[in-house]
Amino acid sequence: MARSIASAVFDMSFHLGKPVLTMLVIALITGAGIAMRPGRDRADLVVWVFAVQHQKAFVDPLPDGRPSLAAQFTAETGKTVDVQLISYRAQNIRMVGAFMAGLSGPQTPDLVEIEINQVGKYFRPPVDHVGLIPLNDYLRRPGLTPGRTWMDEIIPMRFTPWTKQGRIFGVPHDIHPTTISYRHDLFTEAGVDLPAARTWHEFQDACLRFQEYWRARGFRNRHALDLPSADGQWLSMFLLQRHINPIDDQGNVYLTDPRVANTLAFYAQLVSGPRKINGESTGGAGAFARDLVDGNICAYITPDWRVQFIKDYTPVDEHGRKVLEGKMRMMHLPVFEPGDAPTTTLGGTMMGIPRTCHDPEAAWKLLEVLYLSMDSNVGRSRDMMILPPVRSMWEDPVYHQPDPYFGGQRINEMFIELAPKVPARQVTPATHLAHAIFSVLLHDARRYIETRGTDGLEEACRRWLARAEEDLKRRMAHGEFSE
Amino acid sequence: MTRQRLWTFQHRAAPYLFVAPFLILFCVFMLYPLGRSVTLSLYRSAGPRAQEYIGLGHYAFFLSDARFWTAVTNTVMYTVAFVGLQVPASLALAVLLNSQRVRLRNVFRFAFFAPHLVGNVFVGVIFIVLLAQRHGLIPKALGAIYSPWLEINWLNDPTWARIAILMAALWLSVGWGMIYFLAALQTVDRELYEAAEVDGAGRWSQFWHVTLPGIRPVFIFMVLIGTIGAFQLFELPYIILGGPGPAESALTIVMFLFQQGFEMGDIGAASAIGWLLVFMILVISLLQLKLSGFGKEEGR
Numbered sequence: 001m002a003r004s005i006a007s008a009v010f011d012m013s014f015h016l017g018k019p020v021l022t023m024l025v026i027a028l029i030t031g032a033g034i035a036m037r038p039g040r041d042r043a044d045l046v047v048w049v050f051a052v053q054h055q056k057a058f059v060d061p062l063p064d065g066r067p068s069l070a071a072q073f074t075a076e077t078g079k080t081v082d083v084q085l086i087s088y089r090a091q092n093i094r095m096v097g098a099f100m101a102g103l104s105g106p107q108t109p110d111l112v113e114i115e116i117n118q119v120g121k122y123f124r125p126p127v128d129h130v131g132l133i134p135l136n137d138y139l140r141r142p143g144l145t146p147g148r149t150w151m152d153e154i155i156p157m158r159f160t161p162w163t164k165q166g167r168i169f170g171v172p173h174d175i176h177p178t179t180i181s182y183r184h185d186l187f188t189e190a191g192v193d194l195p196a197a198r199t200w201h202e203f204q205d206a207c208l209r210f211q212e213y214w215r216a217r218g219f220r221n222r223h224a225l226d227l228p229s230a231d232g233q234w235l236s237m238f239l240l241q242r243h244i245n246p247i248d249d250q251g252n253v254y255l256t257d258p259r260v261a262n263t264l265a266f267y268a269q270l271v272s273g274p275r276k277i278n279g280e281s282t283g284g285a286g287a288f289a290r291d292l293v294d295g296n297i298c299a300y301i302t303p304d305w306r307v308q309f310i311k312d313y314t315p316v317d318e319h320g321r322k323v324l325e326g327k328m329r330m331m332h333l334p335v336f337e338p339g340d341a342p343t344t345t346l347g348g349t350m351m352g353i354p355r356t357c358h359d360p361e362a363a364w365k366l367l368e369v370l371y372l373s374m375d376s377n378v379g380r381s382r383d384m385m386i387l388p389p390v391r392s393m394w395e396d397p398v399y400h401q402p403d404p405y406f407g408g409q410r411i412n413e414m415f416i417e418l419a420p421k422v423p424a425r426q427v428t429p430a431t432h433l434a435h436a437i438f439s440v441l442l443h444d445a446r447r448y449i450e451t452r453g454t455d456g457l458e459e460a461c462r463r464w465l466a467r468a469e470e471d472l473k474r475r476m477a478h479g480e481f482s483e
Numbered sequence: 484m485t486r487q488r489l490w491t492f493q494h495r496a497a498p499y500l501f502v503a504p505f506l507i508l509f510c511v512f513m514l515y516p517l518g519r520s521v522t523l524s525l526y527r528s529a530g531p532r533a534q535e536y537i538g539l540g541h542y543a544f545f546l547s548d549a550r551f552w553t554a555v556t557n558t559v560m561y562t563v564a565f566v567g568l569q570v571p572a573s574l575a576l577a578v579l580l581n582s583q584r585v586r587l588r589n590v591f592r593f594a595f596f597a598p599h600l601v602g603n604v605f606v607g608v609i610f611i612v613l614l615a616q617r618h619g620l621i622p623k624a625l626g627a628i629y630s631p632w633l634e635i636n637w638l639n640d641p642t643w644a645r646i647a648i649l650m651a652a653l654w655l656s657v658g659w660g661m662i663y664f665l666a667a668l669q670t671v672d673r674e675l676y677e678a679a680e681v682d683g684a685g686r687w688s689q690f691w692h693v694t695l696p697g698i699r700p701v702f703i704f705m706v707l708i709g710t711i712g713a714f715q716l717f718e719l720p721y722i723i724l725g726g727p728g729p730a731e732s733a734l735t736i737v738m739f740l741f742q743q744g745f746e747m748g749d750i751g752a753a754s755a756i757g758w759l760l761v762f763m764i765l766v767i768s769l770l771q772l773k774l775s776g777f778g779k780e781e782g783r
Binding site for chain 1: 527528529530531532533535540544548549550611612614615616617618619630631633634636637638639640641727729730731744745746747748749750752
């Protein structure tokens, strides 16, 4: 029977030919399959996150066996939660697309995480038309500590990246105070006491001594510090330590501040010329961890998020211990001059409520559970070891443990000490343009050093920055809306 | 009578009904977006509620904008290098794999064409791994020849970054071009080669005077398609370099468009750049067709 059916099918004629017939049959079957597939029910609240660690912190059961944060919220309110992991780039494109097209409903989330380098564009429209709900009123509600509101509990400077004209559009996830981690064993062997360096110039000298020691012993590819050679965002991080934002929230541009030229010239000398101390690792976190283990790169600038990230990628030895355990140490950032902050910040995330959210009150309650509850600390410390921006959470013992990876240093206490000193970072729609300018100027400065040395470098940087500032202002004026 | 009228109506309407699906789709997904992008390009925009009419403001701004011209320069440089390498390399491969003397020709043909099947994103990811400083296959291979080459910063140095993008693009497209040239080579009349041989023409002379004229339409097509594709370069630098690359060395026109639309959030400005790009491609394509004398033979 089956044979006769098959024979009938194969022997029959179809005037467009069998390939076309096959395609039509496949199209019909798959089309019917798609049409009949039951749609995914939308949860009461949909959350978009771009980091897998964030998703794990929200949906994985707590280590003591209690339900996940999302499940706790559902048990308490009866509302279902769907935490969707969307890649960083895709999420931003979808959010921008949704805001620009005025979408609502299933295409948009009720809560969304936005990364600090992406948030500027969301603030381009006049403040009343920003696609997120201002959270000022919500933040005036009671916080963790009796008698204190969230506004009092959260480090105030961490609101600045997420604020436009006094309206706060996001709750910060982090602070990201920044330090330096280094291969203590290799620096010690070279006889270099890196933490003794109080200024960046002393730090550079110490790193040069370190490299000379190892190069004399045949380690030609041993670099002291991991630092990108032409990334404007990293230059901006150095500038922030000097309390300079390239553009402030009033739209003032500070490229012609003499300290910007000074920092640009110094950075260029960290990454090129005879005083070069940097190495780069371009293959992602795994390749970087390999470089650290191999001693190709021996120190790196360390916002708190980078600690666990690098640890996770560090290989283990035959005893199951991380091979770098005990070999690493952490130190404060050196400064350029007195008055600079002892730290800076790199990266950051907020969570906000899009205007299209159908139930902002429930979304806020969920946001409190995911970001601001004591239980949120559990997932955060287990999966990311990122210091929260809520002061009262810092008392959690998890932030006061010695870390064997860093030879028993209590590195989180160092982050806690630095957290209130992190300078306020301001992000505007044009900030990424400033970073692009820095990237180009860093390249120009490197070329200057390679062809003409360092004489007149800072003066040249000043000239370039003056031109760049003019250009940046022109661009900002073109893109600006009348409020 | 009613039946007759129905038949007449059906007779008149049938052609329109047949073309209706295409026309509706074309209007909804092509014509309307095109028209909308023209109007959008006249606005400064940040969403449906935040739009300001600025007339030709975007066009005037970008035509006097150094960053836009950086993007144009990068794109033109890339296009010249890409087309200049891709077309001869594809043709050389096709000639080689068209020879009866090469064994396992079909295996090689498939091997060279295969990268085209995996697409830009996959190729981008492969090249990130291949070029990772100190750990990638290419730096390791080069480092084995001369140890400082292990440290070449393929992805963070402007010159090397451009070369990396070009390498990835060629790897992706040389095999694809080869298939077109192979098809073209097989249409060249064998008798012409025999006649040329009788006239004492050598291999090179045969290639120059028989093969090239024989595949001329495909050659022009390849140059044209290569140019248009190169002008639209975006995915490879976006994946491999994560954006415009070190010192904006890979800021192409489409990357600039993307930045305006999705990083600055101004879809109006992005539309204006899109139309400037269309205009550029149109002018270059017409120029290429004119210079190559395409269509003259048909006109004679």
